[in-house]
Every structure is written in C-alpha cells, then in structure tokens.
Amino acid sequence: MNIYVTRPIPDSGLAKLRAAGHAVCVQSEDRRATREELLAGLATAQGAITMLDDRIDAEALDAGKNLRIVSNFAVGYNNIDVEAATERGIAISNTPGVLSDATADLAWALLLAAARRVREGEALVRSGQWHGWGPMQLLGWHVAGKTIGIVGPGRIGRAVARRAKGFDMRVLYFSRSNNEEIERQTGATRVPLNELLEQSDFVSLNCPLTPETRHLLGAREFAIMKPTAILVNTARGPVVDEAALVDALKSGRIAAAGLDVFEEEPKVHPALLTMDNVVLLPHLGSGTTETRSVMADLCADNILAVLEARRPPTVLNPEVLSAGG
Ligand code: DGY
Numbered sequence: 001m002n003i004y005v006t007r008p009i010p011d012s013g014l015a016k017l018r019a020a021g022h023a024v025c026v027q028s029e030d031r032r033a034t035r036e037e038l039l040a041g042l043a044t045a046q047g048a049i050t051m052l053d054d055r056i057d058a059e060a061l062d063a064g065k066n067l068r069i070v071s072n073f074a075v076g077y078n079n080i081d082v083e084a085a086t087e088r089g090i091a092i093s094n095t096p097g098v099l100s101d102a103t104a105d106l107a108w109a110l111l112l113a114a115a116r117r118v119r120e121g122e123a124l125v126r127s128g129q130w131h132g133w134g135p136m137q138l139l140g141w142h143v144a145g146k147t148i149g150i151v152g153p154g155r156i157g158r159a160v161a162r163r164a165k166g167f168d169m170r171v172l173y174f175s176r177s178n179n180e181e182i183e184r185q186t187g188a189t190r191v192p193l194n195e196l197l198e199q200s201d202f203v204s205l206n207c208p209l210t211p212e213t214r215h216l217l218g219a220r221e222f223a224i225m226k227p228t229a230i231l232v233n234t235a236r237g238p239v240v241d242e243a244a245l246v247d248a249l250k251s252g253r254i255a256a257a258g259l260d261v262f263e264e265e266p267k268v269h270p271a272l273l274t275m276d277n278v279v280l281l282p283h284l285g286s287g288t289t290e291t292r293s294v295m296a297d298l299c300a301d302n303i304l305a306v307l308e309a310r311r312p313p314t315v316l317n318p319e320v321l322s323a324g325g
Pocket residue numbers: 052073074075076077099103234235283284285286287
C-alpha cells in the first residue's frame with residue numbers, strides 16, 4: 001500500500017513501514033507541505049503521517065479517496081477534523097504519552113530561563129559588555145517553594161507538576177473534572193481558573209486547543225494574575241490571546257513569559273521579539289532525538305495496525321474500526 005509522509009521524520013518509523021512491504025513516499029523537502037502537495041500526496045495514499053501544521057479538513061480527507069488512516073506526528077490534533085474523518089470511515093491517531101517527559105522538560109527550561117533571566121544573561125556575556133559579577137545584576141525570581149498552576153492536568157501537565165515537586169512547590173490545577181492522578185502524584189489541589197491565576201507564581205498551559213480553550217487567557221485573565229507571575233505555554237498558541245499577552249507584559253501586569261508556541265506559527269507578534277522579559281522557542285516541545293524517534297515508531301504502528309485490521313495503539317476514533325473501516 002502507499003503511505004504518504006508530509007515531511008521527513010526519523011527513519012525508524014519509515015523503516016517499519018517499508019519492512020512491512022509498503023511504498024513510503026516522504027515529502028522530499030524539510031518544510032511544511034504546500035496545500036497542493038498535501039492534497040496530491042493524500043490522493044495516492046492508503047495511510048498518511050501528517051504534521052501538526054498540516055490542515056486535515058474535509059477537503060483534504062476527500063482528496064484521500066483511498067485513505068484509511070491519518071497518523072498525526074503529534075499529541076495535539078487540533079489540525080484534524082476528526083468528526084469529518086469519522087464520517088468518512090478514516091481512522092485518526094496521535095502520539096500521546098511518548099512525548100510527555102520531553103515537553104515537560106521544555107516547559108521547565110522555559111520556566112527557569114524566564115525566572116532566572118537566562119536569555120538576557122547569555123546575551124550580556126556574548127556582547128562582550130559584561131564587566132563582572134554584580135550584587136544587583138539581572139536579578140530574577142525565586143522558583144523553589146513557590147506555587148505553580150497547571151492548566152490541563154493531562155499527561156504533560158502531570159509531568160510538569162511532578163517536576164515541580166523537586167522544587168518543593170505547591171501545585172494547583174484547573175480542569176473540568178477532578179484528576180486523581182495529579183492529586184496522588186503531586187498533592188495538587190483543583191481550583192477554579194480565576195483562583196489558579198490569582199494564586200500562582202508560575203502558570204503552565206498544558207491543555208489541548210479546543211473551541212473551549214481558544215483564548216482561555218486574555219486581558220481579563222492577565223488582569224487577575226500576580227504582577228510577578230510568569231506564564232509558560234508549551235500547549236498551543238491560540239490558547240492565549242497573544243495581543244493581550246503583549247499588553248500584559250508591556251504594562252507589567254505579569255512579569256515574564258516563556259513561549260514555545262504562538263497564535264499564528266511561524267509568525268510571532270512583533271512586539272514579543274523586542275521584549276527582554278520573554279523567552280521564545282520555535283515549538284520544540286517534543287524535540288529530542290529519542291522522543292521524535294519513538295513518535296515515528298508510534299505513527300508507523302498505528303498505520304500498520306489499521307492496514308492489517310488490528311486495533312491501533314492510539315487511535316482517536318475507534319468507532320470507524322468497529323464499523324469495518
Ligand atoms: C504535540 O505533539 O502536540 C506537541 O506540540 C509537539 O511539541
């Protein structure tokens with residue numbers, strides 16, 4: 001069968017597909033596939049591995065006339081219209097679990113970098129203008145013993161919270177329902193969003209992007225955060241109203257931010273690029289060699305399972321399988 005991969009990924013997953021006898025066609029250039037390339041690639045394929053910025057909507061699914069599975073190379077699947085896929089009997093899978101530690105590590109890298117002004121310190125040393133240690137130089141914010149608020153206590157949120165225990169932090173979390181795992185693992189307390197924002201020194205966004213979480217944080221929410229608070233976003237850019245975030249950072253409504261994701265990637269609000277109190281990364285959450293390799297394997301495993309009529313390990317719409325899809 002034909003498997004279309006919209007961008008080069010680690011070879012381990014591709015090798016599994018080839019070893020099973022499938023023809024694997026990988027988009028040759030390491031850049032986002034154009035819409036035309038995407039539609040043409042899907043048109044030839046029974047299975048596809050897509051990236052988090054490939055828009056898999058009804059049009060794309062219709063282009064894939066023989067498509068049986070779209071295996072998203074990400075845990076987030078806000079780029080995919082799962083309902084439309086289900087209507088068409090196409091399975092959708094993602095990569096939960098295997099990237100939680102890598103993404104939580106990166107959230108902490110951002111948190112610590114923003115709190116301890118790592119970016120500014122590094123720039124000072126590189127500039128040649130550093131004239132030695134100073135008692136008042138680039139003072140940051142203490143981390144240990146403070147309060148962290150986790151918005152979205154899923155696998156990644158819990159991994160962020162577990163790391164906070166190593167810093168003797170109090171953990172609050174916000175979600176629609178109680179999450180026993182985060183409570184058991186970290187002693188976290190569930191609170192309403194307002195309370196989390198009022199009390200947290202660090203706010204870590206770890207929720208999926210859905211219609212309910214779009215612009216979950218905007219001007220009203222920044223207004224109730226502590227002026228010393230630091231926001232960390234490794235979830236999805238549109239969870240934050242980026243223009244409101246810029247205002248909050250400019251006016252000192254909050255102290256700093258560490259951002260791995262942006263509202264309109266790869267565009268970044270131009271004001272953020274000029275601010276000293278933000279640390280900006282190019283969506284590196286799951287970006288370790290080991291993690292990306294396991295993600296590639298999991299994508300392949302999902303495809304192989306669907307094509308061999310077995311249950312895929314991380315399918316999002318299993319109903320299409322029971323319907324014989
Ligand atoms: C995902 O997999 O959804 C993450 O954003 C990758 O970093």
